[in-house]
Amino acid sequence: MVLPNGPVSTASETEVMLFRLVDEYDRHYEAAAAELSLTAAQACVLGRLEGPRRMSELAVELGCDASNVTQIVARLETLGLAQRQRHPDDRRARVVARTPRGQEVTADFEARFGFARSAIHRLSAAEQRQFGALMSKALGPELDR
Amino acid sequence: MVLPNGPVSTASETEVMLFRLVDEYDRHYEAAAAELSLTAAQACVLGRLEGPRRMSELAVELGCDASNVTQIVARLETLGLAQRQRHPDDRRARVVARTPRGQEVTADFEARFGFARSAIHRLSAAEQRQFGALMSKALGPELDR
DNA sequence: TATTGTTATACTCTATAACTATA
DNA sequence: TATAGTTATAGAGTATAACAATA
Numbered sequence: 337m338v339l340p341n342g343p344v345s346t347a348s349e350t351e352v353m354l355f356r357l358v359d360e361y362d363r364h365y366e367a368a369a370a371e372l373s374l375t376a377a378q379a380c381v382l383g384r385l386e387g388p389r390r391m392s393e394l395a396v397e398l399g400c401d402a403s404n405v406t407q408i409v410a411r412l413e414t415l416g417l418a419q420r421q422r423h424p425d426d427r428r429a430r431v432v433a434r435t436p437r438g439q440e441v442t443a444d445f446e447a448r449f450g451f452a453r454s455a456i457h458r459l460s461a462a463e464q465r466q467f468g469a470l471m472s473k474a475l476g477p478e479l480d481r
Numbered sequence: 482m483v484l485p486n487g488p489v490s491t492a493s494e495t496e497v498m499l500f501r502l503v504d505e506y507d508r509h510y511e512a513a514a515a516e517l518s519l520t521a522a523q524a525c526v527l528g529r530l531e532g533p534r535r536m537s538e539l540a541v542e543l544g545c546d547a548s549n550v551t552q553i554v555a556r557l558e559t560l561g562l563a564q565r566q567r568h569p570d571d572r573r574a575r576v577v578a579r580t581p582r583g584q585e586v587t588a589d590f591e592a593r594f595g596f597a598r599s600a601i602h603r604l605s606a607a608e609q610r611q612f613g614a615l616m617s618k619a620l621g622p623e624l625d626r
Numbered sequence: 627t628a629t630t631g632t633t634a635t636a637c638t639c640t641a642t643a644a645c646t647a648t649a
Numbered sequence: 650t651a652t653a654g655t656t657a658t659a660g661a662g663t664a665t666a667a668c669a670a671t672a
Contacts, residue, residue, distance in 0.1 A: 353616040455619040471498040474600040573630040
């Protein structure tokens, strides 16, 4: 459950909208994963395997402990969606990649998780640009990652 | 971990910004809770206790099972932040409310979780209105809850 | 009989600490 | 010695099923 609090008494209308936006986003994300019998974390990791990734890279990217990545990737491997191999240059390291089945599931997930797209497509092209610019400004200097 | 996937290949710039916005929101939420030794779920439930709430109400609102609410509220009770009492009119039901200490912690949490406010305050008043209107339009008819 | 909430159970996420293999 | 990853373990979120108390 990653739901934000409901609107607080001092919240502006804009804050309330932001809260709902985040809430809907997260709910749609989990629902799309569940439709494929995946947890959000599994869908999340699988989605990041555009190409072979090192375990450590994933941990940094997700901001979580390496042991956590180990477990999730192990599960994806059991499910036949990902595979670990030794890194050719550093035999301590491992690289994870999607299996062909993992590719399919990823595509399926992205098709189901249409929230971002469908939400944005309710806006005109000009509104989309405006929206992006406003989010960028709102996020401010935290953009570094 | 409720991180969305990284930008997919077909993602528009606007989608990428939305992804980052949601990501930052969730991270700040969890971090603020952790600073108070709370989990996100605990902070979430505590934040919803503006007044006495029925367990069943909370479950519906959070979109989760009642047994889940029982556990989280029980933990909040152990921590001295909330308290359950029998509903005066229906002795099957219970109402949960914050303790005075729970009030303090809630205020503290909201002060720490300044993300929404600080993000929005990077925008001018006119931009805030625009941003709110765009989010509202993007969310579309899902606003019913 | 239906509803509210709890308990028991099981699975997953997550982190910490200890460990193995490699550098 | 330091780094990459795993294993063992424990706390928490979550759902399902069975249950008690009340309606």
